Amino acid sequence: MTKDLQILLAQLNPTVGDLEKNTELVLRTYQEANKKNVDLVVFPEMFITGYQIQDLILKPSFQKDVSRFLTLLISKCSGNSCLLFGAPISEGNKLFNGYFLLRNGKISIVTKKKHLPNSGIFDEKRYFSSGNLSTVFRIKDTNIGCPICEDIWYSDVIKKLKNKGADLLISPNGSPYERGKMALRHNIVKQRCLESNLPIIYLNLLGGQDDQVFDGGSFMMNQVGKVMVQLPQFEERKLLLELDIEKKCLTRTIKSKIAIGNEKAQDYRAIVTGTKDYVLKSGFDKVILGLSGGIDSALVATIAVDAFGPDGVTCVRLPSQFSSEGSLNHAEELTEKLKCKIKTIPISKPYKMLLDLLSPEFKNKPQDLTEENLQSRIRGLLLMAMSNKFGSMLLTTGNKSEVAVGYSTIYGDMCGGYNPIKDLYKTRLYEICQWRNTHKESWMKGPNGKVIPEKIIEKPPSAELKPNQKDEDSLPPYHLLDLILESLIEKNMSIKEISALGIDKTMIQKIEKLVYNSEYKRFQSAPGVHLTKGSFWLSRRYPLVQKWTEPL
Numbered sequence: 001m002t003k004d005l006q007i008l009l010a011q012l013n014p015t016v017g018d019l020e021k022n023t024e025l026v027l028r029t030y031q032e033a034n035k036k037n038v039d040l041v042v043f044p045e046m047f048i049t050g051y052q053i054q055d056l057i058l059k060p061s062f063q064k065d066v067s068r069f070l071t072l073l074i075s076k077c078s079g080n081s082c083l084l085f086g087a088p089i090s091e092g093n094k095l096f097n098g099y100f101l102l103r104n105g106k107i108s109i110v111t112k113k114k115h116l117p118n119s120g121i122f123d124e125k126r127y128f129s130s131g132n133l134s135t136v137f138r139i140k141d142t143n144i145g146c147p148i149c150e151d152i153w154y155s156d157v158i159k160k161l162k163n164k165g166a167d168l169l170i171s172p173n174g175s176p177y178e179r180g181k182m183a184l185r186h187n188i189v190k191q192r193c194l195e196s197n198l199p200i201i202y203l204n205l206l207g208g209q210d211d212q213v214f215d216g217g218s219f220m221m222n223q224v225g226k227v228m229v230q231l232p233q234f235e236e237r238k239l240l241l242e243l244d245i246e247k248k249c250l251t252r253t254i255k256s257k258i259a260i261g262n263e264k265a266q267d268y269r270a271i272v273t274g275t276k277d278y279v280l281k282s283g284f285d286k287v288i289l290g291l292s293g294g295i296d297s298a299l300v301a302t303i304a305v306d307a308f309g310p311d312g313v314t315c316v317r318l319p320s321q322f323s324s325e326g327s328l329n330h331a332e333e334l335t336e337k338l339k340c341k342i343k344t345i346p347i348s349k350p351y352k353m354l355l356d357l358l359s360p361e362f363k364n365k366p367q368d369l370t371e372e373n374l375q376s377r378i379r380g381l382l383l384m385a386m387s388n389k390f391g392s393m394l395l396t397t398g399n400k401s402e403v404a405v406g407y408s409t410i411y412g413d414m415c416g417g418y419n420p421i422k423d424l425y426k427t428r429l430y431e432i433c434q435w436r437n438t439h440k441e442s443w444m445k446g447p448n449g450k451v452i453p454e455k456i457i458e459k460p461p462s463a464e465l466k467p468n469q470k471d472e473d474s475l476p477p478y479h480l481l482d483l484i485l486e487s488l489i490e491k492n493m494s495i496k497e498i499s500a501l502g503i504d505k506t507m508i509q510k511i512e513k514l515v516y517n518s519e520y521k522r523f524q525s526a527p528g529v530h531l532t533k534g535s536f537w538l539s540r541r542y543p544l545v546q547k548w549t550e551p552l
Contacts, residue, residue: 004242005142006039011216011237013207016050023069034079041083044172044205048087051174063090078105094129099146110135113148121538136164149173162196173204176212177270190225197223208277211530213270232258234269264435274529275420276307279393288392291315293327297397298456303420305338305446313340318379321348330456337451347378376412393417396526401426404485406518422528423535426478484511490534520544
């Protein structure tokens, strides 16, 4: 080789459907690289459209608009630098998840994704046909192949590219965050490196889209599966690699290995990133939430401040006659630490007014959950009114344990545009709170130190909808409840298998029934950040009404 191959990796944040903005990101990056005579500029999977685009891709007018922006790229990217990027391909009545090479003002398809993921949050077989096109192209005496995302998980596409003479593999990805996913990616790519004896660049998308968070974390491995370069998770980054393919090594590239955080750090960053991008990409720039003085809303307030800064967050206390003085004080103490706005709107008067209004209808009926839920619905009404009036997105604050068993009020505390903690079980939520109290990272817009008061963390959880109420009046202790829920939802275990862990069968049956009976609530609930394989929405799809119960 006469000179090292220079490759610019673009780990950037597209927006689904914003073809103009996404194309502008590509153009700006390409033009900067072309001025520096970079050989190749690389973008992740489906960058032009954003990912996942779901049924939007089925609109012929959308497909036509994609073609318009591809034509724009061809006209604007005619320099000496080459460009790789992902976009859908429409051929006749078939769609493909494709990858394009733009060189000297001419465009060619280098890959059509073969292995289409169709489980969990993915539904690619609904949209795309499996492609068999996996070409090798040559840039500066280097043969390059591009297996797209899922194709790197299998040996066949890699073997095909190797047999065609590939010296280097560049894998564009749209891989969303999931707990433990980073280590899994490393393991899979290492296997492909060892099988092929080729270096592999793994380039991943970045940014939040609905419930998914693309965490970046792009990396390069050498032919024996050693990580030579590791980009950070959850941060936009452009990195120039300089490679001597003949010697299969990096040359002047700084062998940067950004440390990957532990699971709590990754979960928290994913939640903040997903929340921030959902709000901003929806056209909002500030948020509002109800602050009860409990741990769930305390964590959501902290997440919001870390995402938008103190000035972008308004917390609202909505006390009734059942709200404890301690909870009100704890809420105020939290906002003092977070330095965000706090407002107080008592609901005792409207609650009494509604009880009086309903009293003729409820005559001779004992008080029950109806009256408790009425308080929650008043709060939801007031918070939504403030959201409308001040243009702030309302964040809801139900953790996964509550969402799973329906321990929430539809059209009440479930009101809101987004739920940051929807995929956090209560026990995990406590761990995240303790972690945030001892960690302040540079990207966080909130303060240092113990931002969540210990009194909030230590006090028994309560909805405070009646005197001396505790969550454990209605539910098992959270450590036990979460064990049952994780077994049912994440592991799909039977009642018999769970009872073998030493848990009473009657209790398991009760919890399973609550999970099934609450499906209709979850169907109407706000989206939230996907953290686990058992997250509610695309990962887990159950009928809203069904009568099956597990035989014992």
